[in-house]
Amino acid sequence: xxxxxxxxxxxxxxxxxxxxxxxxxxxxxxxxxxxxxxxxxxxxxxxxxxxxxxxxxxxxxxxxxxxxxxxxxxxxxxxxxx
Amino acid sequence: xxxxxxxxxxxxxxxxxxxxxxxxxxxxxxxxxxxxxxxxxxxxxxxxxxxxxxxxxxxxxxxxxxxxxxxxxxxxxxxxxxxxxxxxxxxxxxxxxxxxxxxxxxxxxxxxxxxxxxxxxxxxxxxxxxxxxxxxxxxxxxxxxxxxxxxxxxxxxxxxxxxxxxxxxxxxxxxxxxxxxxxxxxxxxxxxxxxxxxxxxxxxxxxxxxxxxxxxxxxxxxxxxxxxxxxxxxxxxxxxxxxxxxxxxxxxxxxxxxxxxxxxxxxxxxxxxxxxxxxxxxxxxxxxxxxxxxxxxxxxxxxxxxxxxxxxxxxxxxxxxxxxxxxxxxxxxxxxxxxxxxxxxxxxxxxxxxxxxxxxxxxxxxxxxxxxxxxxxxxxxxxxxxxxxxxxxxxxxxxxxx
Ligand code: SF4
Numbered sequence: 285x286x287x288x289x290x291x292x293x294x295x296x297x298x299x300x301x302x303x304x305x306x307x308x309x310x311x312x313x314x315x316x317x318x319x320x321x322x323x324x325x326x327x328x329x330x331x332x333x334x335x336x337x338x339x340x341x342x343x344x345x346x347x348x349x350x351x352x353x354x355x356x357x358x359x360x361x362x363x364x365x366x
Numbered sequence: 367x368x369x370x371x372x373x374x375x376x377x378x379x380x381x382x383x384x385x386x387x388x389x390x391x392x393x394x395x396x397x398x399x400x401x402x403x404x405x406x407x408x409x410x411x412x413x414x415x416x417x418x419x420x421x422x423x424x425x426x427x428x429x430x431x432x433x434x435x436x437x438x439x440x441x442x443x444x445x446x447x448x449x450x451x452x453x454x455x456x457x458x459x460x461x462x463x464x465x466x467x468x469x470x471x472x473x474x475x476x477x478x479x480x481x482x483x484x485x486x487x488x489x490x491x492x493x494x495x496x497x498x499x500x501x502x503x504x505x506x507x508x509x510x511x512x513x514x515x516x517x518x519x520x521x522x523x524x525x526x527x528x529x530x531x532x533x534x535x536x537x538x539x540x541x542x543x544x545x546x547x548x549x550x551x552x553x554x555x556x557x558x559x560x561x562x563x564x565x566x567x568x569x570x571x572x573x574x575x576x577x578x579x580x581x582x583x584x585x586x587x588x589x590x591x592x593x594x595x596x597x598x599x600x601x602x603x604x605x606x607x608x609x610x611x612x613x614x615x616x617x618x619x620x621x622x623x624x625x626x627x628x629x630x631x632x633x634x635x636x637x638x639x640x641x642x643x644x645x646x647x648x649x650x651x652x653x654x655x656x657x658x659x660x661x662x663x664x665x666x667x668x669x670x671x672x673x674x675x676x677x678x679x680x681x682x683x684x685x686x687x688x689x690x691x692x693x694x695x696x697x698x699x700x701x702x703x704x705x706x707x708x709x710x711x712x713x714x715x716x717x718x719x720x721x722x723x724x725x726x727x728x729x730x731x732x733x734x735x736x737x738x739x740x741x742x743x744x745x746x747x748x749x750x751x752x753x754x755x756x757x758x759x760x761x762x763x764x765x766x767x768x
Contacts, residue, residue, distance in 0.1 A: 306624070309742075315609040317742065320617060324626035 374678040375687050376431035379640035380424055381439040384412045384456060386645045388444040390477050390511055390519050409645045411448055416647040417456050419669045421463035427674040428468055436464075437471045440494070441642075446480040450488045457492045473497060473540055477511065479519050481526035486535045496530060497540040498523065500562075501547065502555030509547060527562045541566035541614070548582045548591050552598040560610055568614035569596060571632075576716035576726050583726060593733035600738065619738050622705040631686070633731075634707045635693075638686035641677050643669060649677050652686075652711065662712070685721070686711060694722045705739075706731045 310321045386408040412420075428436055438460060440453060448456075457472050464470050474489065478498040489496060501507045504520045511519050530539050542564040544555060559567045571592055574580030582591045596616065603613050618628045628634025631652065642650040642663070649667040667676050677683060685692040690703065697708040708714060709725025716723050725731060 305743075314604055315607065316604050316617075317620070319609050319612075320620045320624060324621055324624045327626055 374675075374684070375637040375639045376433050377427060377639050377641045377674050377678070378433060378436045379439065380420075380436065381441050381640060381642040382412065382420065382456065383408075383442060383642065383644045384440050384445045384453065385443040385447040386410055387447060388442060388477070389447060389479060390444065390514075411452065412456070412643075412645040414455065414459075416643075416645065416669065417459050418463070419647060420643050421460040423669045423674055424460065424470075425463045425465060425468070428464065430673075430675070434467060435469045435471075437473065440472060440474040444477055444480070445474050446476050446485060450485045453485075453494075454488045454492065457494060471495075475499065475540075475543070477519060478523035478526035478530075480522075481530065483529065486529060486538070489538055490535060494538065495540040496535075496538050497543060498527060498530065499543045499545075500527070500559065501544045502550055503558035506544075506547060506550040506555055506558070509549070510545070531562050531564070539565055541568065541612075543568050543570060545570045545572055546592060546595055547572070548595060552595045553602045556599045556602055556613075564611055566612035566614055569599065570615075571710070571713070571727055571730075573712065574726050575713060576719075576723060579726055583730070587729040590730045590733040592727060593730040593737070596730075596734055597737050600734075600741075604741065616738065619705060619735055620742060623735070623739050623742055628707070632710045633705065635689045635704060637689070638683070638711075641674060641683075649674065651677075651680065651682050662715075682711070682721075694724055696724050700724070700732070702732050702735045705735050 306321060309317055310325075311318075313321065387410050424436070424438075428434070438457075440456065442448075445453065453474070461470050472492065472494040473496070474494055475497040476499070478500070481496065481498070486496075488494070499511070500520075500523055501509070501511060504518065507520045507523070508518050511523075527542075529535060542559050542562065544559060544567065546552075546569050555569075556567070572580045574583060579585075580592075583589075599613060600616050603610070603616065614630065615632065618630050618633050622628055622634045628636050631638050631640075638652070640652070642652065644650055647669040649665050649669060649672060650663040651665060652663065665677050665680055690698060693703060693708045694714060697703045697706070700706070706725075709727050709731050711721060713725040713727055714721045714723045
């Protein structure tokens with residue numbers, strides 16, 4: 285339900301790159317970029333996410349980090365959650 | 367109140383102020399040092415009764431909306447002041463009340479000074495992840511994050527991080543959070559945090575509004591000191607031969623540029639789906655609103671008498687869930703708005719005009735996003751037009767032309 289809601293109400297952000305270039309960067313981009321492309325593709329495959337994670341700008345006190353239940357698997361995905 | 371926007375997205379993140387005081391006296395803290403001083407009238411600790419009532423309300427909300435996964439942030443003040451036993455009670459009680467069919471994940475965000483083995487054993491037993499605030503090396507941290515008597519908090523935080531990043535507790539390590547200070551060298555700050563091998567770091571922009579701007583942020587849209595600082599971190603992080611850690615704000619912008627959705631409220635247009643419960647049971651909005659004006663986060667609701675659904679109808683929550691339609695007019699006309707999302711809601715505030723303004727960080731956000739877009743695409747050149755001039759709402763030249 286949540287995924288459908290997101291599709292209907294928000295659409296998706298524009299991708300700045302054509303698919304072909306994305307494929308190329310997924311192969312040859314920096315390690316950081318390849319990680320990000322994996323995440324975007326994994327989330328797109330799972331129907332996207334709808335929840336903005338709490339990013340409480342602290343300054344002294346708390347801020348919640350990623351919870352990342354549905355983060356992409358694979359190398360470099362360890363910033364995700366439990 | 368009628369609202370033609372999309373159906374509300376149920377809350378899936380509950381921020382519990384388990385303790386309302388802090389053992390540090392960080393000078394940039396929005397809870398104690400900014401406009402709202404409501405902390406002074408709150409109980410120090412969340413009582414067992416408030417914990418139970420909060421747990422019942424969370425269970426009710428998730429059940430009513432068919433949500434089976436949610437997260438709880440143990441927050442403060444400094445949440446570890448509540449003590450290991452009380453925190454253990456909060457976790458077990460909320461999970462019990464949520465019931466077997468609902469997965470509640472927990473994370474605690476702390477300054478780290480009280481994080482010892484006893485505490486970590488409790489967190490390990492209950493799978494509570496731990497994020498720690500630290501601004502970089504000792505010099506950067508000492509600039510702001512001192513104890514009330516002026517002593518450094520750095521050694522105690524480092525001791526905690528040595529434990530947390532060790533083999534026994536490593537799986538609980540959620541990440542490090544640093545607040546940007548323009549006087550700190552950005553690459554040195556990043557590399558100092560890297561020494562603890564964090565799974566993710568984030569750099570937070572200090573709080574400020576148009577009425578009370580952040581340090582070094584002038585009204586001149588050609589000046590972008592915070593973008594320049596973050597771009598230095600980006601270049602160090604992005605060009606590394608292997609990904610050493612995640613840098614949340616930068617990674618979220620990259621994700622958005624590639625067509626994904628943000629996981630954070632500071633960029634992008636994903637609907638915000640979190641709510642705050644204070645130690646006395648009052649239901650509040652994003653607590654960083656406290657940087658704007660006294661009472662800005664208040665809803666008048668409490669877990670004792672109100673369902674979380676009542677908070678879903680609050681105009682600020684609705685604005686955060688309406689995507690483009692919830693943006694200020696000036697942002698809607700901006701070519702970066704899908705990625706920027708108008709920045710963090712509290713940063714839009716201007717006395718007399720409320721929140722219907724671009725972020726006080728508009729020029730920085732625009733430049734940062736433009737830089738990342740060009741780096742990823744591997745091609746020079748600016749986005750098609752500049753951001754609206756926040757002062758006049760005219761379009762001004764983009765970063766490359768500035
Ligand atoms: S106008 Fe400024 S704050 Fe608004 S979306 Fe554009 S860059 Fe962001």
